[in-house]
Amino acid sequence: MSARETILGRVRAKLPKGPEGARREAVELHMAQHPRNLIPARGQGDIDHRIRVFTEMMLAVGGTVEIIDDINEVPHHVAVYLRDGNLPAVVRRGSDPLLAKLPWHRGGTLEVTEGPAVDADRASISHAFAGVAESGTIVQISGPENPTTLNFLPEAHIVVLESAALFASYEEAWSKLRNSMGEGNMPRTVNMISGPSRTADIEQTIVRPAHGPKNMHVIIVR
Amino acid sequence: MPENSPRVGLFVTCLVDMFRPSVGFAAVKLLEDAGCTVEVPEAQTCCGQPAYNSGDTASARAIALNVIAAFKGYDYVVAPSGSCGGMMVKHYPELFEPGSTDHEEALDLSRRTHELTSFLTRVLKVEKVVAQFPARATYHDSCSGLRELGIRNEPRKLLASVEGVSLREMTDSEVCCGFGGTFCVKYPGISDKMLEKKLRHIEATGADTLIAGDLGCLMNMAGKLKRVGSAIKVRHVAEVLAGDYGTPPIAEAE
């Protein structure tokens, strides 16, 4: 007997005997309906509230946030951010269409490279799939548009978050994902990111960064 | 006694019976002052917790049946201990098969049983006691009373009404003192480490008196305080509420 059969057989032998059909139905129904459980009130409110809570939470975990009105301003803000952080004026991005069509020349000498991150990259920029106010969390999905390595290898990770994608809760981000990918389907990787990398493994003292970015900067576009 | 005086069976607890009867008498006084008729069933011994916590469920069950029989018919059963109270309230029903007569009786006892300070405040609605007791005190929350019976404000509220008592909170008052029944003799080193931390918090308050509601914890803490030569006096909450400062503190000379 294979390990699979042994394990499943043992599980079945141990569980309360109920009509098999009903048990299966209960599971299938639950997965088909994927009901939301209790959602904390904290993030819920109009966009101003969500921006406020998101910002508060992101700052609390060592990230930074700026809020702009015009998406075409992004290149300028990226350039300023890098300069203020004493970083070279080079930023890595994926093939994300929104980022691709930004007027990057407005970033002055800013150089934009395309593709997944490499170790030498100092800064990257991604377009957020969603933001979650309740814990100041960014949701990124993998793929050529916003490669996963952009989230982890560079020293500074800049994220563009459109206010329409800034939700109160994780559940709303899941709904958006279900709508875009179909029920039960996931991209290879979904990264929920709440602030720059940190560790408290030595004497429970928080140090940033550990292995990932030292800085996380979110540009919210209203 | 008034007509409708509740009939209370006092569960003395084995430690109070053998080591410190004054706690039992203080409890009787408090209950009588609050208008109860107190009786002490002879057939009681111990609540059975040591057996239960050692995995000897059969003995625990037999002892529980004895207690249930001894306290049949009382309006209330009151113990000057959150630990024995917790055993009777929370664990007796777990000892018997749901649906059985024994289970019903255990549930019945459970519903009638209370720890002393919570009985006074919650059931009898006692707001204050009339007593004097000179003490700069700090209160240790014994684990069972706190977590099984939710007792926290009750003793503090009553203590605040005693003339002469001032209360100051210690850090981590809700952390175990290291008694744990047989634990403290099976793992004396760990128990002692826990006690050391407890002592530091007690001493930091500057209190001259340590109060708690369980004699086991009190004997543990008093034994350590005296071993290290501390002058802090150790008292059961019932003694303080009854104004019994004549009896020497726990582990101290007459």
Next chain:
Amino acid sequence: MDLGAANFKDNVGKALADDKLQNAMTETGPRFIYKRTKAREALPEFDQLRDQARDIKDHVLDHLDIYLETYEAKVKATGGYVHWAETPDDARAAVLDICRKANARMVTKGKSMISEEIDLNQHLEANGITPVETDLGEYIIQLRNERPSHIIAPAVHLTRDQVEADFRRVHTHLDPKRDLTEIPALVEEARAVLRQKYLTADVGITGANFLIAETGTSIIVTNEGNGDLTQTLPKVHIVLASIEKLVPTLEDATTILRVLARSATGQDFSNYTTFSTGGRRPGDPDGPVEYHVILLDNGRTNVLGTEFQDMLRCIRCGACLNHCPVYNAVGGHAYGWVYPGPIGSVVTPALIGIENAKHLPNASTFCGRCEEVCPMRIPIPKMLRHWREKEFERHLQPTSMRWGLGLWAWMAKRPKLYRKATALAARVLANQAFGKGRLKKVPLASGWTEFRDMPAPQGKTFHQLWKERRS
């Protein structure tokens, strides 16, 4: 399998005498507690979420066969592989096989308790593959050849100077003049060394906090980002998970995630919560090409359907350790195996046999703080008591204790005799105290009097005095 759990008493003796350990524990214990309290206070719905988290896991355990099948089918459908492992041997063999097929020489590893449970590192090393732990705490203890002393903070038993000494010993490139006395300098050094490992590893191995049946997804939760670099850069990603990690849906995972970080570190959410489903998709410029999941049983099915089933709800947050006065007194290594603290004392006997872990369920005062803080509302004291029942049934407790308690219980069932015996004992002890109110030594009670005096009885028992008062 080392059976350090059987040597609990010796381990405790060493731990209590270890000043460095005691310092580390005194420093860190209160910090964890403070942070959790703050996080809990900041979320009014916290306790309700705990109820829901418990219910979700209970539902899964009651339908575990179906969820496992559903999950497996979904992983396969997304191009991943599932390897069922009944025993640690099976799991080790599966991992080695995957590594060999990938011609792996070096593997990076995210934090995984299952890896500890199956002693994976030793096995890989014995077969010529170098495992490199990348979680900072795990990395440090790997350098020291130790086990983690805490589920989420593996090096919590160490102080910075010990870490510095280990780095200087192993990182031979280090300039002796470089200042490593501060914690950020130590972290920076580890970051630099490990960055090169991520980039050159052939296989990345991580654990899983949850597996989602609906989508065939595994979840890891980290703050350092090490798990993500571990699983994203190499060509092959192996997930080590045990069968009880299943949850039904994204929504259910989300609910439990809300209580996980708060209970563990007091964060609202961990820095990196990563959902992985299969390997690289067409067009993906990065990420692992192959995605494997090892599904380990190792005794968990024995627990299903028994009075111990609730332990399978555990999400390894570590809150019960942080709040345990016994854990804080002795540290994690005293427990002698992989899982320390209250939940360790419940899980270890189930996984390695109660006869090999006799002390663990007894080393508790039943203070109940673990159950009070457990996000999954696992009744830990009750489970410990069940283990004691098993020990009693199988006569595994020390004879002296059995006899002592047996005699006492025999008396307690005979009130008349009990009255006489206690009256006698009270009088004898009171006399021996010679009016001092306490005794320094009591025959047969050295466990008590080693560290404390024994308060003396007042003389007569309450029942004697009550009788006198009545008559």
